[in-house]
Amino acid sequence: MLRIGPHALPVPLVLAPMAGVTDKPFRLLCKRLGAGLAVSEMTTADPKLWGTRKSRLRMDHVGEPEPVSVQIAGYDPAMLADAARHNVDHGAQIIDINMGCPAKKVCNVWAGSALMQDEALVARILPAVVRAVDVPVTLKIRTGWARAQRNGLAIARIAEDSGIAALAVHGRTREDLYQGEAEYDTIAAIKAALKIPVLANGDIDSPRKAAAVLRQTGADGLLIGRAAQGSPWIFREIAHYLATGTELPPPSPTEVRNILLGHLEALYGFYGEQQGARIARKHVGWYCKDHDAAALRAAVNASEEPRVQLDAVRAHFEARELLAAAA
Secondary structure, X not given: OOEEOOEEOOOOEEEOOOOOOOOHHHHHHHHHOOOOEEEEEEEEOOHHHOOXXXXXXXXXXXXXXXXXXXXXXXXXXXHHHHHHHHHHXXXXXXXXXXXXXOOHHHHOOOOHHHHHHOHHHHXXXXXXXXXXXXXXXXXXXXXXOEOOXXXXXXXXXXXHHOOOOEEEEEEEEOOOOOOOOOOHHHHHHHHHHOOOOEXXXXXXXXHHHHHHHHHHHOOOEEEEOHHHOOOOOHHHHHHHHHHHOOOOOOXXXXXXXXXXXXXXXXXHHHHOHHHHHHHHHHHHHHHOOOOOOHHHHHHHHOOOOHHHHHHXXXXXXXXXXXXXXXX
């Protein structure tokens, strides 16, 4: 069982924080479908932006199953400490620090994985945040800033010495973005050097791959990111395989339809109909990535009316069922 501070997770599977993806509707869905923990989208440490609608929505955790984990991003130790306190005051039970995001707009302001270039700054940030709150603080990193600067192990040791409760490692450098294969050997070396829990992240897209990564790295748990987009049931599939050694059958088209419809309804309710309909477009594309859904994507992308989008989804899956029955 994976333990982060006082929180014992029922399964060692965590929905990785992804900007624009791991909003409250998606976190709730992934938790319902087997994730032991779901980390929020990164929230800014800049207090000037906390009052924006985007920030308010990202800090909405009402009704969310415990424990609630909130990721913060920034570069200034005092500002990050204040952000941690602010989020705890608004319901966070775990604070996660982002030192893994490779996006240019994040790195250009010396946040995310850019922080890995400055180990001295990391050594000021981490204890400042840990001291600021009475909840566990976790950290997400990469294996390094660049292929020639794989200092993930050095950062990991700083993290453990600073009181970080658990460490997640994406098996790529910032230079690699999401290209190439994840470096599981580097994650294994980090795990072997630490006493705190280490979670492996990167390219974990099936139950068998999950089991293989756990064996190769010795990690205490797994972070699942892109593979959950359009397939939130991957958590229950991995959990079942780890527990039994057997694979669950894939969800039926009917179940996929019902999960998708429920997800879209949650988006409309959370964001409002117009914004929710716009956000729904990418999710529909992800749910249908494994089969021909050009007409559905075109219909959903052309509309900002929830009723039209929902009718298009129902029609698409009804047509799939008819084709399957006729085969």
